[in-house]
Amino acid sequence: MSNYFYVSPEQLIKDRAEFAQKGIARGRSMVGAIYDVGVLLVAENPSASLNKISEIYDRIAFAGAGRYNEFDRLREAGIRWADGTGFTYSREDVDARALANYYAQHLGDMFTEGQKPLEVEILVAQLGSKIRPTKLYRVAYEGTISDEPLFAVLGGDAETIRARFAAHEEQIHPLKETLKNAVDALAGPERTIAVADLEVGILEDRGTRRSFRRLNDDEVSELLS
Amino acid sequence: MGLPLFSAHGDPGPSFFHYAEAAGLTTPVFTGTAESPHATTVIAVRYNAGVVMVGDRQATGNYIASRDVRKIEAADRYTALAISGTAARGIEFIKMAQLSFEHYEKMTDSALSLEGKANYLSPIIQRNNLSSPLFVMPLLAGWDPSHQVGRIFEYDGAGGCYERFDFSTIGSGSPFADSALRLGYRSDIDREGALELGALALYEAGDNDPSTGGPDFVRNIYPMMVTITEAGFQELGTDEVAARFRAINDRRTQSGGVAGGTLR
Numbered sequence: 001m002s003n004y005f006y007v008s009p010e011q012l013i014k015d016r017a018e019f020a021q022k023g024i025a026r027g028r029s030m031v032g033a034i035y036d037v038g039v040l041l042v043a044e045n046p047s048a049s050l051n052k053i054s055e056i057y058d059r060i061a062f063a064g065a066g067r068y069n070e071f072d073r074l075r076e077a078g079i080r081w082a083d084g085t086g087f088t089y090s091r092e093d094v095d096a097r098a099l100a101n102y103y104a105q106h107l108g109d110m111f112t113e114g115q116k117p118l119e120v121e122i123l124v125a126q127l128g129s130k131i132r133p134t135k136l137y138r139v140a141y142e143g144t145i146s147d148e149p150l151f152a153v154l155g156g157d158a159e160t161i162r163a164r165f166a167a168h169e170e171q172i173h174p175l176k177e178t179l180k181n182a183v184d185a186l187a188g189p190e191r192t193i194a195v196a197d198l199e200v201g202i203l204e205d206r207g208t209r210r211s212f213r214r215l216n217d218d219e220v221s222e223l224l225s
Numbered sequence: 226m227g228l229p230l231f232s233a234h235g236d237p238g239p240s241f242f243h244y245a246e247a248a249g250l251t252t253p254v255f256t257g258t259a260e261s262p263h264a265t266t267v268i269a270v271r272y273n274a275g276v277v278m279v280g281d282r283q284a285t286g287n288y289i290a291s292r293d294v295r296k297i298e299a300a301d302r303y304t305a306l307a308i309s310g311t312a313a314r315g316i317e318f319i320k321m322a323q324l325s326f327e328h329y330e331k332m333t334d335s336a337l338s339l340e341g342k343a344n345y346l347s348p349i350i351q352r353n354n355l356s357s358p359l360f361v362m363p364l365l366a367g368w369d370p371s372h373q374v375g376r377i378f379e380y381d382g383a384g385g386c387y388e389r390f391d392f393s394t395i396g397s398g399s400p401f402a403d404s405a406l407r408l409g410y411r412s413d414i415d416r417e418g419a420l421e422l423g424a425l426a427l428y429e430a431g432d433n434d435p436s437t438g439g440p441d442f443v444r445n446i447y448p449m450m451v452t453i454t455e456a457g458f459q460e461l462g463t464d465e466v467a468a469r470f471r472a473i474n475d476r477r478t479q480s481g482g483v484a485g486g487t488l489r
Contacts, residue, residue, distance in 0.1 A: 055331050073230065079331045080229040080244050083324055087241075087250060102228040210327075 016117050020141040023119025024066040029155030029186060031165060032063055032123045032136050032148075035178040038204030038211075039125045039134060042182045045199040053201040055212035057082040059127040060096045061203050065155035066120035066141070074103060074122060091209075096126035100137035100145055108143025117141055121154040127203035127211050153185075161185050175202070176223050183224060195221050239332035241325040242349055252317060264436030265309035266398030267296055268426050269366040269377045270406065271391060272419040275454030276366040276375035278305055279423040281398070281431060282446055283438025284312055292438060297449050299458035301326045304342055304367035305451055309396035311359040318353070318361050322346060339369040343378035343386050351384030364395045368453050375453060398430030398437035405429045409488045420450065420461075424469045425488070428477075440470035 007015075030043035030052055041063045043052040052071075054062045056078045064071025078099055086094045103122050111117040121140055128134035136148040146152075151169055153162045165185035169178070179200065187193045200215040215223070229248060237243035245251045264285035270277045284291040296315075300306040300322045308315035325345060330336050337345065343365050353361050365378040379393040380386055391410055394402045405426035414422065427448050431439020440447050447470055450461040476489050 049334075051334060054334070074228075076236075076332055077228045077230045079328065080241075080248075083241055083328050083331075084229065084245065084248055084250060087245065087320065087324055106228050106230070 016111060017142060020111070020117040020119050024121055024141060025156030027066050027068075027155055029153060029157055029161055030063050030065050030123070031151060031153050031161065031182040031186060032125055032138075033151035033165075033169060033178050033182055034134055034136065034172055035175045036172055038175065038202050039127055039136070040175060040178050040182065041123070041125060041201045041203075042179060042186070043199045044186050044193055044197060046197045048196070051199060053199050053214075054079075055201075055210070056096075056099070056124070057086065057094050058091060058209050059129060059132075059203060059211050060094065060099065061125045061201060061212050063123040063125070063154065063201075064120055067118070070118045071120040071122060074106070074118075074120065078103070078124075092129075092131060095132065096124045096135055096137060100124040100139055103139045104143045104145040106143075107139055107141060111142040121158075123152055123154055125203060127205070151182075160188070164188065175204075179220070179223050195224065239329045240345075241328035242321060242345075244328075245321070251321075252314075264434075265296055265396030266394065266402050266427055266430035266434065266437040267307040267309060267364055267396055268394050268402050268406065268423050268430075269307070269364055269389075269392060270410070270414070270419040270423050271366075271375050271377050271389070272414045272416055274375070274416060275368055275452055276305070276377055277416070277419040277423045278307060278364075278366055278449075278451045278453070279427045280307055280449045280451075281396075281427060281438045282441075282448060283436070285436040289438075292441060292444060293446050295449060297451050298323070300342070300365070300367075301336075302457040303370060303453065304339065304365065305453050305458055307364040307366075307395065308361060309363075310361040314353060314357075314359045314361045315363075318349065318363060321349065322363075338371060339367045339376055340378075340388075342367070343388075347380070347384040347386045349384075350380055354382050354384065362395050364393060366453055368455055368457070370455075373455070394426070394430075396430075396437065398427075398434035401433040402426040402430040405488070416452065420452075420469070424448070424450065424466075425473060428470065428473050440467070440474065442471070442474070 028044040032041045041053045045052050052064055054075050056062045062075050062078055082094050107118055124137040126135045136152045138146045138148055138152040168181040195217050198220055200220050202213055203211045205211055237247055267280040278297050280296040282293050284294045297305055297307040298319050306319055306322055369376050377389045377393050378386055379389055392406045409422040430437045447466040450466050452459050
């Protein structure tokens with residue numbers, strides 16, 4: 001006869017949450033913020049090729065924090081979903097909210113039913129258009145989805161960074177100021193982050209269909225100076 | 226449609242076509258006996274700084290179905306894709322190609338090479354043409370940023386992909402367009418020469434092939450003329466295209482409908 005130990009559902013959820021939080025806290029953080037004419041995504045990322053920020057669709061971007069292999073698979077699924085939806089219906093029918101909901105469902109399922117919860121947090125950003133608003137959807141490891149009005153912070157130490165950033169970002173600023181505040185918030189008072197260790201992407205209209213663009217080191221230095 | 230997650234061994238990778246097949250988004254393969262002519266003429270001429278493409282605008286069934294169809298489209302910034310054959314399949318094919326190139330770029334954060342794009346289309350053409358009577362025959366031309374040259378890729382009915390270093394044509398007007406190109410092409414041709422020769426070859430095709438629409442001076446509809454260079458895919462304005470075809474037409478009128486002993 002095998003021994004089964006009783007674990008209360010409360011304890012089980014608590015253990016799983018703790019496990020996921022620990023995993024996420026090991027990675028570095030990222031900030032997503034709305035600025036006057038676009039959306040900024042900035043992550044502390046020493047790797048120049050393993051991206052945390054990515055284009056999903058014409059006006060939708062993705063950012064992940066936590067375990068790279070787990071959020072990168074979600075990123076790929078997001079691009080497939082978006083391209084598949086646009087192919088089946090129309091490009092304007094691809095909505096960030098629907099994608100954020102799918103992520104929330106999947107993370108929620110993995111949290112309760114998976115072998116282990118996914119150690120990731122996801123941000124789905126949408127640049128507004130005539131038919132849709134500018135939005136930041138943050139999806140947590142257990143599937144909680146929140147609609148952030150001005151900015152969102154993902155990753156370890158999110159609360160401290162959030163408090164630092166909130167002190168400057170009660171309203172919407174231009175890109176230069178928003179980026180500076182975001183980098184200051186990520187670094188904290190005792191530290192500076194080298195430009196090479198920053199990954200920066202923006203969603204901004206520039207007269208073309210696709211609005212996502214990565215900013216290179218020179219552009220970031222220029223904006224931070 | 227739910228979140229398309231795949232296990233590591235069943236993952237379609239950055240290929241949109243393979244994902245679309247796995248997800249059941251592509252047209253099912255069927256066999257039948259319908260006959261579909263590829264009534265069209267599209268020409269690509271390579272010159273020293275890129276490629277010129279010229280395509281007629283007429284969609285032909287048993288009668289003229291449309292006079293202002295676009296048979297050349299930008300697959301991405303540096304790549305033009307033209308189609309002949311069944312309109313429905315051709316349009317789906319262009320859409321699939323556009324989406325595939327962009328999909329690859331987003332998935333891998335790097336653009337496909339021009340040769341990669343040309344090869345990618347081969348099995349899609351093969352799948353369509355060898356399993357369905359609804360034939361599609363594409364023509365791909367682009368600017369190759371890694372080698373700094375314009376390149377042309379043509380296909381055979383089974384999806385075989387061949388690079389052409391001079392010019393290529395597709396569609397029912399090909400024999401006539403090809404003849405004009407063979408006589409007029411020089412290896413040192415420049416942009417102006419390529420545009421002039423391309424327009425002349427299309428005029429010839431429109432003049433001789435009932436399924437190719439030449440310049441329509443009554444409705445002010447002219448063949449599409451496009452250049453693909455370092456600056457990307459650029460379409461010539463209607464006024465410029467109209468002037469070119471009007472000049473050819475005037476010359477032909479003067480010489481009584483024949484070229485008049487010279488290539489003009």
